[in-house]
Amino acid sequence: MPEDKTIQELGLDEYKFGFHDPEDYFFKTPRKGIDPEIVAMISKHKDEPEWMLEFRLKALESFFEKPTPTWGGDLSEMDFDEIYYYIRPMENQGRTWDDVPEDIKNTFEKLGIPQAERESLAGVGAQYESEVVYHSLKEEWEKSGVIFTDMDSGLREHEDVVREYFGKTIPPDDNKFAALNSAVWSGGSFVYVPPGVHIDIPLQAYFRINAENMGQFERTLIIADEGSSVHYIEGCTAPTYTSNSLHSAVVELIAKPNARIRYSTIQNWSLNTYNLVTKRGVAHENATIEWVDGNLGSKLTMKYPAVYLVGEGARGEILSVAYAGDGQHQDAGGKVVHAAPNTSSLITSKSISKGTGRSTYRGLLKVHEGAVGSKSRVECDALLLDEQARTDTYPYIEIEEKKVNTEHEATVSKVGEDQLFYLMSRGLSEEAAIAMVVNGFIEPIAKELPLEYAIELNRLIQMEMEGSVG
Amino acid sequence: MLNIEGLRIEIDGQEIVKGLDMEVGTGEIHAIMGPNGSGKSTLSNVLMGHPRYDVTAGSITFRGEDVFELEADERAKLGMFLAFQYPSEVPGVSVANFLRTAVNSVREKELSPMEMYKLIQEKMKIMQMDPKFAERYLNEGFSGGEKKRNEILQMLMLEPKLAIMDETDSGLDIDALQVVAKGVNELRGPEFSAIVITHYQRILRYIEPDRVHVMLDGRLVTSGGKELADALEEKGYDWVRQEFGAGTHS
Numbered sequence: 001m002p003e004d005k006t007i008q009e010l011g012l013d014e015y016k017f018g019f020h021d022p023e024d025y026f027f028k029t030p031r032k033g034i035d036p037e038i039v040a041m042i043s044k045h046k047d048e049p050e051w052m053l054e055f056r057l058k059a060l061e062s063f064f065e066k067p068t069p070t071w072g073g074d075l076s077e078m079d080f081d082e083i084y085y086y087i088r089p090m091e092n093q094g095r096t097w098d099d100v101p102e103d104i105k106n107t108f109e110k111l112g113i114p115q116a117e118r119e120s121l122a123g124v125g126a127q128y129e130s131e132v133v134y135h136s137l138k139e140e141w142e143k144s145g146v147i148f149t150d151m152d153s154g155l156r157e158h159e160d161v162v163r164e165y166f167g168k169t170i171p172p173d174d175n176k177f178a179a180l181n182s183a184v185w186s187g188g189s190f191v192y193v194p195p196g197v198h199i200d201i202p203l204q205a206y207f208r209i210n211a212e213n214m215g216q217f218e219r220t221l222i223i224a225d226e227g228s229s230v231h232y233i234e235g236c237t238a239p240t241y242t243s244n245s246l247h248s249a250v251v252e253l254i255a256k257p258n259a260r261i262r263y264s265t266i267q268n269w270s271l272n273t274y275n276l277v278t279k280r281g282v283a284h285e286n287a288t289i290e291w292v293d294g295n296l297g298s299k300l301t302m303k304y305p306a307v308y309l310v311g312e313g314a315r316g317e318i319l320s321v322a323y324a325g326d327g328q329h330q331d332a333g334g335k336v337v338h339a340a341p342n343t344s345s346l347i348t349s350k351s352i353s354k355g356t357g358r359s360t361y362r363g364l365l366k367v368h369e370g371a372v373g374s375k376s377r378v379e380c381d382a383l384l385l386d387e388q389a390r391t392d393t394y395p396y397i398e399i400e401e402k403k404v405n406t407e408h409e410a411t412v413s414k415v416g417e418d419q420l421f422y423l424m425s426r427g428l429s430e431e432a433a434i435a436m437v438v439n440g441f442i443e444p445i446a447k448e449l450p451l452e453y454a455i456e457l458n459r460l461i462q463m464e465m466e467g468s469v470g
Numbered sequence: 471m472l473n474i475e476g477l478r479i480e481i482d483g484q485e486i487v488k489g490l491d492m493e494v495g496t497g498e499i500h501a502i503m504g505p506n507g508s509g510k511s512t513l514s515n516v517l518m519g520h521p522r523y524d525v526t527a528g529s530i531t532f533r534g535e536d537v538f539e540l541e542a543d544e545r546a547k548l549g550m551f552l553a554f555q556y557p558s559e560v561p562g563v564s565v566a567n568f569l570r571t572a573v574n575s576v577r578e579k580e581l582s583p584m585e586m587y588k589l590i591q592e593k594m595k596i597m598q599m600d601p602k603f604a605e606r607y608l609n610e611g612f613s614g615g616e617k618k619r620n621e622i623l624q625m626l627m628l629e630p631k632l633a634i635m636d637e638t639d640s641g642l643d644i645d646a647l648q649v650v651a652k653g654v655n656e657l658r659g660p661e662f663s664a665i666v667i668t669h670y671q672r673i674l675r676y677i678e679p680d681r682v683h684v685m686l687d688g689r690l691v692t693s694g695g696k697e698l699a700d701a702l703e704e705k706g707y708d709w710v711r712q713e714f715g716a717g718t719h720s
Contacts, residue, residue: 426571437560440560
């Protein structure tokens with residue numbers, strides 16, 4: 001059998017297939033739940049090397065050994081036996097735009113996504129206008145030695161590189177959900193940028209046409225070699241509807257000396273989803289890693305992008321924004337570990353809570369002994385849109401070195417009566433006035449995003465506030 | 471233009487405005503002078519529709535319409551404007567963005583980005599403001615004078631039929647005061663009315679009122695021409711209290 005066919009069968013793309021009754025369109029594992037047999041089956045389907053199978057099986061043991069964490073959001077209703085861990089699409093789905101549910105179409109409409117892109121997102125249009133653009137970009141990247149592919153192809157085509165870095169930044173036994181991902185991962189991106197290469201245009205997951213995109217257990221690995229730079233944008237802001245209630249991704253970044261990686265995400269999960277993601281980057285000497293992270297939707301999100309500053313002069317930056325609507329809990333924040341001298345970090349976290357929504361900032365700042373001259377600033381701001389909304393802050397700070405400079409600032413604000421009156425006295429409706437305050441609140445994050453994403457982020461939050469999404 | 475009859479206002483069960491009548495004709499500028507705590511700011515907030523106050527009696531009619539049931543944004547669309555004594559800060563929202571949204575909210579037809587840009591530039595020039603000011607976040611870190619200029623800038627942009635100016639002069643040096651007055655005089659004409667609320671007579675040298683009212687303990691106790699402001703300046707509020715205070719007239 002030609003290998004290509006196998007790979008095509010492996011598409012595990014929630015954007016493409018999440019809108020439909022899974023029974024009609026999916027082939028999935030013979031049963032729910034997870035055991036070594038299921039893991040072995042996944043690995044065999046992908047025709048993986050032996051070491052990856054071993055990696056998966058060992059990770060599965062860690063998953064079984066580790067208790068479900070109780071320090072964060074409420075996971076008591078999470079039933080690991082009720083999940084299909086591997087789903088692959090049937091061939092020739094033969095679906096059209098007419099099959100896409102009305103509410104999804106409406107959402108695309110409100111977001112102002114072009115028709116061609118909508119079809120691609122809904123999984124009905126294989127051809128996408130930007131494909132031409134993508135191909136010329138891809139040629140340019142390949143000329144300079146850049147690898148940008150899906151993780152499964154990455155493993156197949158660049159096994160040595162993958163083997164060197166995969167699971168090193170986030171070991172399988174790091175936490176229960178990293179272990180689960182390590183056992184059953186599928187999809188995600190693999191990026192390698194050679195020394196001194198600067199990629200000017202952000203790499204975007206949706207450029208990878210006809211390849212595995214986002215999935216339930218996607219796995220992304222980005223390596224920026226010495227003196228290189230890359231901006232990676234994950235997925236898209238369209239609502240990700242999935243029949244499955246668990247999304248557990250792992251993202252590993254490695255920035256070699258003088259390299260720079262920025263990783264931007266805006267996620268918008270359906271309201272039944274547990275979104276439990278482990279993201280971590282290692283920054284070597286004078287390297288910079290930046291996470292820009294937007295979290296909307298989901299029942300519970302637990303996500304704390306981390307940067308380990310292991311080389312002198314390394315810098316880490318984490319910008320996150322979370323929106324918790326009715327019944328949602330966004331438990332998010334960031335972690336920075338200063339393990340070398342003269343390293344610096346900045347964590348800016350913004351959360352918005354509405355109705356019975358709850359947002360939690362949970363952050364860790366750790367400075368190892370010997371990390372002299374390190375600087376860190378943590379700022380978390382919460383905005384409450386009404387009386388019953390809730391916010392909590394858990395900033396853990398462990399400092400073993402005296403010669404450092406750390407600052408921590410936390411604010412909680414409400415959309416005040418006077419503020420609304422002021423804006424309304426200039427002709428803005430109450431909704432428009434609240435939206436203006438909220439958009440202003442997230443402006444420091446939005447301005448770090450490419451313009452089209454910033455606009456979508458603002459629109460999405462506005463739609464969430466109107467209660468018209470999800 | 472504006473008709474206030476028998477207006478009584480409470481906040482948290484305490485009566486602040488205790489029966490107030492006032493009529494402002496089209497093209498007229500009225501001044502309301504009074505000491506601190508006389509109810510001036512309460513009156514201006516209620517005219518604009520602040521939700522915190524309870525109107526227990528009386529009526530406010532603007533351009534023939536009873537505004538009692540109208541929210542602040544609806545009153546703005548009718549042509550009312552309040553220059554705030556303490557404008558709120560809105561972090562992350564630029565002055566330009568705010569002006570665009572506000573102007574397009576009150577207008578029937580939205581301005582094109584180019585028209586808007588020109589309009590902002592033109593009005594900022596009148597207010598002697600640096601163009602960079604438009605990119606700053608609304609009222610965040612503004613000095614007292616900048617806030618007041620910004621209020622008048624908004625007024626020039628929105629071109630209201632009636633402007634209520636709540637102690638816009640307080641805390642301004644003479645230069646800033648002149649710029650603010652210039653902004654108001656810019657709009658002055660047969661279609662524009664204003665209520666200038668102030669503690670001091672000073673601003674009335676630059677914005678000449680058609681009518682002056684003195685407010686004391688929730689009521690307008692006396693009214694007259696601009697010579698009343700001069701008398702007040704000369705004799706002080708103690709004179710008003712003696713002449714018209716609750717103790718002598720109740």
